[in-house]
Amino acid sequence: MKNFSAPVFIRNARLVLHDQILSGSLSTGHGRISSIDPGNSNSGDDWEGDYLIPGLVEIHTDNLEKHLMPRPKVNWPVLPAIIAHDAQVIAAGITTVLDALSVGDIDPDSLRNQSLQPCAQGLASAAAAGLLRAEHLLHLRLELAEPDLPGLLAPFMLDERLALVSLMDHTPGQRQWSDIDHYRTYVTGKRGWSHEKVDQMLAVLAERQQRHVAENRRLAVAMCGRDGRNLPLASHDDTTPEHVLEGVADGVCISEFPTTIAAARAAREHGLAVVMGAPNCVRGGSHSGNVSAAELAREGLLDMFSSDYVPSSLLQAAFMLQQYGYSLPEAIATVSATPAAAIALDDRGQIATGLRADFLRVRVHDGIPVVLGVWRSGQRVY
DSSP: OOOOOOOOEEEEEEEEOSSOEEEEEEEEETTEEEEEEESOOSSSEEOTTOEEEEOEEEEEEOHHHHHHOSBTTBOOOHHHHHHHHHHHHHHTTEEEEEEEEEESOSSTTOHHHHHHHHHHHHHHHHHHTTOOSSEEEEEEEEETTOTTHHHHHGGGTTOTTEEEEEEEOOOTTSGGGOSHHHHHHHHHHHSOOOHHHHHHHHHHHHHHHHHHHHHHHHHHHHHHTGGGOOOOEEEESOOSHHHHHHHHHTTOOEEESOSSHHHHHHHHHTTOEEEEEHHHHHHTSOTTSOOOHHHHHHTTOOOEEEOBTOTTHHHHHHHHGGGGTOOHHHHHHTTTHHHHHHTTOTTOSSOOTTSBOOEEEEEEETTEEEEEEEEETTEEOO
């Protein structure tokens, strides 16, 4: 994306600041927010009272995978998939996205094993050519039972786009898949596995876990802290307080998708930011049968949302938090300021002078927030 510095002037907007909603105007210059003023202005684009909120910061989405395989066993070319993914992300109001690329998988024949390098290279190529409207960074999801995990991870250690690493163990029988029946339903439906294959894979996956998870976890944590990088680490699907303590010992700062309220409470007690899936909130529950985002919100244990597999869910879920006692500024922070701070992006995530001019025009229709426009670094991109 070209960085145009033409100023933008907006009036008659409801600006969602970090601690209040201000009726007023905003101007930009050189890609930054240059002024915020209360009251009416005689110049600028009239927003007719629509909300002006920060551009959304998405730290975990595997939405790209849906474009790489739009139907089971249908592989789509990488660059067109990336362009379609980017368009969907920006239309959802996400101006900064961490594309969650899986390093390894519990299914040896998975698309993930084949697409890691092509996706990383394709994203870099598309960005360099100015084809992407959102800023795309990388979130590497490490499947700890993957035999060659250190070798797959090593090439990314010098990649400046790498912003987050999560430690995952999807072995059935624990964490996300504590309920084997839920796991069986999921993989027979999404992956098309027969019940015979499920039974076969349960034994294979248990053996892989025993052989590789502990050592791969130790090596991955060491790699992420090497040479002064200190990459932010996230745990994944914490189910027990013991899982949280394991993450704390490894330097984890984010607990992604805790599956129980006990794990979420333990994460909060130890200073970990708690991330829940926005689809969980919008649907009214977890597709895996785990704790609901609404329950954590009611308990004040929800810090951030991730759109996970539905980009448009991010903004909707944030607005829904008002049902659970969050003010609108607090709710919007779960999809902007808080995730930005968690991965050390201190130049965005709020409507404040001097910060990057990443913002959205949003109108609420029948209770649903609708994105009418998106600006990134002061340039309209949607």
